[in-house]
Amino acid sequence: MNSWMPYAEEAFKNMIVENDTREIGKFLAIGNEYMQMDWINRNTNLTVTRETGGNDGNKNGSGYDLISSRGLRIQAKFRSNTFHLECTRRISQKNRGAGSSSGHVAYSTGEADVYFFTRPNGNFEDASKAELIAIPASALQDPNNPGFLRRSVPKSIINQWTGKTKATLEKLEREKRLA
Numbered sequence: 001m002n003s004w005m006p007y008a009e010e011a012f013k014n015m016i017v018e019n020d021t022r023e024i025g026k027f028l029a030i031g032n033e034y035m036q037m038d039w040i041n042r043n044t045n046l047t048v049t050r051e052t053g054g055n056d057g058n059k060n061g062s063g064y065d066l067i068s069s070r071g072l073r074i075q076a077k078f079r080s081n082t083f084h085l086e087c088t089r090r091i092s093q094k095n096r097g098a099g100s101s102s103g104h105v106a107y108s109t110g111e112a113d114v115y116f117f118t119r120p121n122g123n124f125e126d127a128s129k130a131e132l133i134a135i136p137a138s139a140l141q142d143p144n145n146p147g148f149l150r151r152s153v154p155k156s157i158i159n160q161w162t163g164k165t166k167a168t169l170e171k172l173e174r175e176k177r178l179a
Contacts, residue, residue: 016124021080024124032078032118033065035127040066040074044166046173048074064112072169072176074134075112080120083153085140106148113137114172115149116165117158134168135161 015024033050040048047069064073077083085107116134123129139157140149161168 025078025080028078028124029076033076035130036074036076036116036118036132037066039132040068040169044169044173046070046072046169048072066116068173068176070173070177072114072173073112074169075107075115077115077117078120079117080122080124083117083119083158084151085115085149085153086151106142106145106151109137109141109147109149111137113176114169115140116169131162132165133158133162134165134172136168136172 012024012027015027037048037050040046048066049069051063051065051067063075065076066074068074077085086105087107114134114136116132118127119131119133121129121131135153135157137149139161140153142148142150
């Protein structure tokens with residue numbers, strides 16, 4: 001009983017059997033950041049690292065998960081069903097207009113440059129079977145709530161960016177370099 005790994009593996013297998021996609025998503029969230037980092041570094045001309053320093057200096061959980069050598073800020077998401085963008089945050093003046101009293105709020109514009117979704121398409125055991133979709137933050141702005149992103153990404157936006165992940169990330173990186 002020296003390692004948590006066998007227990008974590010058993011828990012993961014059980015979540016798959018029970019098709020508990022909500023808990024699987026939570027369980028794989030940090031692993032997804034590493035997988036996306038590896039994918040980007042292997043398949044694009046970007047070099048990214050995982051942000052570990054609480055990148056905005058507060059305890060509100062805002063910011064991004066990955067950052068490129070040129071400063072492209074990437075928010076990693078693992079979503080098996082809808083591409084929701086709500087996150088849990090403290091109810092504060094900063095989050096006024098961002099969401100409900102439950103603490104589930106929309107991201108503010110400017111927190112990240114791109115939202116990078118992993119969609120497992122029902123296969124939670126083989127990361128190579130997952131679909132990766134990069135959507136620029138500018139495409140996610142909520143037209144009904146200025147200053148914030150949509151709480152859920154419509155299928156039309158998902159479809160617009162599907163199959164363009166490498167090109168999208170490389171274009172955003174070039175734009176970041178020129179800014």
